[in-house]
Amino acid sequence: MTFILKTLFCFLVTTSPAWALHIMLDPGHGGIDTGAVYGSAKEADLVLKVAQRLKTLLEQDPDFKVSITRTADRVVALPARVKLAEQVKAELFVSLHANAATDPRAKGVEFFFQNHLPPDEESLFLASQENQLMINAKEINEISGGDDLSKKGDVAAIVEDLQRQNRINSSLRLTQTLTRVWRQDKDSTHAAIKQAPFYVISKTSMPSVLIEIGFLSNPREAKKLLNADYQKDLAQKIYSALVSYKEKIEKVPAKITVN
Ligand SMILES: [Zn+2]
16 A cells, blocks of 8 residues: 555545535425415425425434525525525535326326436426426526536536536436335335426536425325325435435545555
8 A cells, every 4th residue: 555545545534524414405386386286285385394304304413414495485486596505505405396297196206306318298397387486487598598608618618517417417316315215115105216407406506306295186195295294204215315325425435445
């Protein structure tokens, strides 16, 4: 083992510290923007409840630092959510929503991450529903208008591209971890990974995931989502996935082999 490697190894071992992963929780909608509503099941309320339970779990764990985009039933514009995450330098953005579909049999949890693949029609429709507030605010240009790389220098563009790739990989990794947690529970409902151009996960500079916690349009699932124990279980599952995600990213330095 060379001196440099030895030093590096000691540095990694002795300094791999308890660093807290800063998570921005984002309960979707709020205020006049109720999100999907089926009977007494209102998306804005349900996602806030799950987000608050998840926040409590994360606050109790020194491995995490947690912020939240809203703690009450109020409107927070989509750009403000992204801005907040950037301001506090959050390292992970977790947006919570609840789904709705024309087919009442549609069920399960869906995890969305941002990538460059063309989204399927269904996902595009869902994204347009979730981005509705923006559309109403006539800020649609803001949604579709990407950064113009040609205005930047080549190096800046390359760095930006690498950062974007890294962000996409981390987002995918997190969605895969979430799916794994869901699949471990045999009683758990179907879980799928998808991608769609949701504003909040497209515009954040940190890895991000949007979780549709279930279909309010499915009467059985809506009933479950209104149940406090089920909300607790959802929060617990997301928390477990975040713990596992953090363990995985902490293992990166350990991959350095020392002879
Ligand atoms: Zn929503």
